Amino acid sequence: MRTMNTGEDRITVAAQQFANDGVVVLRGVLDPAWLQHLSAALDEALAAPTPLAQNFAGTQGGAFHSDMYLSSAFASFREFATRSPVGELAARMLGVEHVTLFTDELLVKEPGTPQETPWHHDMPYWPLGGDSACSVWIPLDRVTRHVGALEFLRGWGRRFHPRNFDSGLDRRTEPREESLQAFIASDPDQVITTEAEPGDCIVFHALTLHRAFGNTLPHARRRAVALRLVGPSVVYQPRPRTIPLIWAPALAPGTPLGTDRELFPRLWPLDP
Numbered sequence: 185m186r187t188m189n190t191g192e193d194r195i196t197v198a199a200q201q202f203a204n205d206g207v208v209v210l211r212g213v214l215d216p217a218w219l220q221h222l223s224a225a226l227d228e229a230l231a232a233p234t235p236l237a238q239n240f241a242g243t244q245g246g247a248f249h250s251d252m253y254l255s256s257a258f259a260s261f262r263e264f265a266t267r268s269p270v271g272e273l274a275a276r277m278l279g280v281e282h283v284t285l286f287t288d289e290l291l292v293k294e295p296g297t298p299q300e301t302p303w304h305h306d307m308p309y310w311p312l313g314g315d316s317a318c319s320v321w322i323p324l325d326r327v328t329r330h331v332g333a334l335e336f337l338r339g340w341g342r343r344f345h346p347r348n349f350d351s352g353l354d355r356r357t358e359p360r361e362e363s364l365q366a367f368i369a370s371d372p373d374q375v376i377t378t379e380a381e382p383g384d385c386i387v388f389h390a391l392t393l394h395r396a397f398g399n400t401l402p403h404a405r406r407r408a409v410a411l412r413l414v415g416p417s418v419v420y421q422p423r424p425r426t427i428p429l430i431w432a433p434a435l436a437p438g439t440p441l442g443t444d445r446e447l448f449p450r451l452w453p454l455d456p
């Protein structure tokens with residue numbers, strides 16, 4: 185069940201695209217059994233939110249559910265993270281020998297949720313140091329621009345202020361970061377819109393700028409699960425106003441994240 189349903193040439197081409205653009209869409213990676221598994225896991229998590237669950241819908245109506253560290257709270261998510269092809273996929277895109285799960289999250293925009301997700305990149309939100317990190321974003325519904333497709337700015341590696349998803353306000357944790365809006369406006373032709381189907385995986389670097397449309401349709405849900413994965417060089421580096429952990433890690437700052445295997449399991453290769 186762990187073998188990637190995808191050819192070697194295709195992975196090599198995708199890894200090159202990931203290295204150049206900071207984002208790549210791999211089509212048809214997950215089979216119907218995994219999609220069914222993840223759909224059921226997501227229902228379970230929505231019915232029993234963790235203390236970190238939030239609704240980012242803002243004032244415009246609808247609901248934008250988010251919840252984190254699902255593998256710590258639900259065996260079904262842990263099974264997906266450790267046994268699906270996603271860990272290997274991330275390792276191949278990052279070009280690393282092994283990958284560790286930082287967090288896995290649900291991101292559900294219910295019908296009639298016009299709130300857009302603002303431009304941001306993920307690394308400044310995370311209590312981590314290092315560059316070898318990515319997300320694998322997995323849609324469970326057909327995702328078009330009308331229901332919340334993701335958009336990316338080609339390329340990765342620059343650092344900007346994180347912003348709150350609901351208010352759009354700047355969280356200003358990194359004074360050296362640059363003006364995000366001016367940067368996007370300077371290069372509008374570099375925006376990549378990623379419409380996707382269930383089974384596809386969108387892999388993007390933690391320093392690739394992205395945003396998402398709102399879900400403006402009255403009946404279609406936009407359910408997605410995102411796994412955040414890191415290579416061996418990424419360390420625990422808490423800073424003011426980064427996202428919380430579900431519980432205190434058994435890790436000193438500066439230590440590789442994968443040292444606390446219970447909180448941050450290795451996904452690929454699995455321990456013997």
Ligand SMILES: O=C(O)CCC(=O)C(=O)O
Nearest residue numbers: 291301306319321396410
């Ligand atoms: O699902 C969304 O609307 C935003 C997703 C996102 O920003 C992320 O996964 O990092």
